[in-house]
Amino acid sequence: MKPDNYPQRPAHLWEHFYQFTRIPRPSKQEAAVRQYLVDLAQQAGHPVRLDDAGNLVIYVPASPGREDRPTVIIQNHLDMVTVKTDDVEHDFTRDPLQLKVDDGWLGADRTTLGADNGLGCAASIALMTDPDVTHPPLELLFTVDEETGLGGALNLDASMLSGSLMLNLDTEDWNELYIGCAGGAGWQFARSFAEDPLRGDAECFRLNLRGLAGGHSGVQIHEQLGNAIKLLGECLRGLPGLRLGSIEVGVAHNVIPREGVVEFAVPAEVAGRLAEHLENARQRWLGYLPAADHGVELALQSVQLDSALDAVDSLRLLDLIAAFPHGAQAYSLEQPADLVDLSINLAILRLQRGELYVESSYRFFNEQQSLPLQHAVLALARAYDLEVTEDVGYPGWEPDFSSPLLEQGSAVHQHLFGARPAVKAIHAGLECGILKSKLPGVDTLSFGPTIRGAHSPSERLRIDTVEPFWRFLTELLADI
Template structure:
């Protein structure tokens, strides 16, 4: 149900965004929301095309008198990250989001909001449905499967596009224009461990870590947010006679893990010592973790286990998690210190019935700069006898400070709002890099309203940035 205080202006944009929040759209399950867009296009009499990957292009004729203006592409992705808190019952494949407005922010009830990139999609559709918008011929590109590896863009058929100007609406800081994004790649690692029966006299426990902020492994990696897998490995080092049975940490390659659970057995009579140790390490964490992570909790409860790794392999696995790199590795020498040049995310650690699975991804602007990091991770994999599967990478979008589209956007922003916008690149895998590699002649500019906590249940959209974002988009289209 729409909240009574749900934003109302600009009407077309907010209406379409609400519809997006009511249609489940996990990655690779975008058919329903794509059909919503197609139905709107057909109702308006516009043509559309689909490629084999499921990407959608809507073709909109120019407004009267704008027929000689160059065609503009407006690009967004249909899917959203699906993350919720442990205490929230929500099925992202069937349930609509429950929205709430508080202190000038729009969010969802303990789930991701999908403003990344649903708000941009809604803006593109609003351009199509609002008769007051003056625009050249438009090609509205809606890609699929962005959040799980940019699959839609990687498999996009560029012959569906003719435009040489592109507006991407998938960045998350108003008053900033983006002209570059990171490339990325990653790995899956696997190994089998032998298990041994758990003695009847052993103590068996389940340790759950929750309360971290989590977040986007690109745009938030410089915030030094804690990684649940790293913290759990540290906490377990105080357990006498530790034998690991299971680990469940992380959900996706582009999400900093915010919670996790480990099952283990240990020496009899260890409960008091373990609880004392857990209290101690939590207090140590609070001394240096960022305020966003100060809700961290450790919950210990009894478990029933039939088999577990031996103590040697258990310690070896903790060593692997501790040694695995995570976080910002290098910062830009040209931009402010919050622009990371190179980073890595230890995204998923899973141990079930002796089978270990690890997923990690890294991001870069210069692929050559990532080579030492790649070599160190692969050396670690060899040292711990891990099988390695390399994920397909994607190119970055190298900043072009001489872009005519950038200069036009800056001049317009100055005229409308009395100041030039910040010009930035983003340490995240926008689809712009891939699309630029497929259409080298396209000039790209990216912008959007302010979103915080993307890829986490704390995702929220700052409402008062949406109206100026929309006015800027409308005026830019009127002048291109």
């Protein structure tokens, strides 16, 4: 149910967003929320089209007197990242989100909120349902499977669209207009290790790392947030005779891993000083991790293990973790210092019964700049005998500072709020780059209200940025 202090205005937008929080919508499972939108469109008498990938377009006719204006595509994605803390029971395929309002922010109880990109979807539908909005012809485009690889945009049937202008509502800092986004790609790695029985003098443990902030591997990669894979690998180094049994860290290619579990065995003489070794590692981390990660915890408990990797292969796997690149690799020479040009996220690592699986993704503005990083990662894979599967890449959106739509948007912002907006590019995989490659010549602008902690259980939406975002969106459409 709605919190007592759930926001009320703009009414149509907030009501649609609330309905989005009631309908589960993990990536690749968007059918229910898509049907909600189709039902709304059909009730209003508006045509809809679906393509084979599951993307939806709703065609909204112009307001009276605006029929001769250019058609505008309003673009958002339906799916959300599904991450929670380990102390809450929540099934993202079935359960509605439990909302909370705290000090001017809307969040969810220990889960992602889905404001990325549900708030933009709600605004898009509000343009259709709010009779007070004046607009040109609209094509409301809702893509699927954005969060796990931009699959909807990559497989979009572009013949469904005719607009010459496009507004993407999937950025996370109000008072900023975005005119560029990163491209990206990634890999999946695998190999098999032999497991051997454990001797009777080995002591076995399960180590849980939790309390890191986690976050978006694009827009937050410059914050130097702790990576649970890297930290677990580091704290296990230096333990004589260590044998790894299993590892489970990470949830998605675009999420900085925030917690993980490893099971291992050590000789009895090492077990006695294990707690001290782990606490020393945690104290080291507190000396350099950002404040958001200072809740990091290491919890140790005894378990039973029958077999594990031998000590040589265990060290080899820890060496791979240590050598694998992660984080910002290059910064923009032209934009502010927090704009990353090139980055990589070591996202997932699993070891089960000797089978290793690793997933990593990288982002770039200039793909040529990423080539040395690609070569380094593939060289590492060869050195560690990893089988490599390359993920399908996607193009970036090169910034266009001469865009007429940018100038128009800046003028509207100046008129409404008395100041020009900041003009930026974003180190994240907005679908705009892919869509522009399918819709040549479409002038594009991206903006949104303020969201923090996207892709993590601390995701939250700043409530007082939503109404000015809505005013800007509707005024810009009235001005086109």
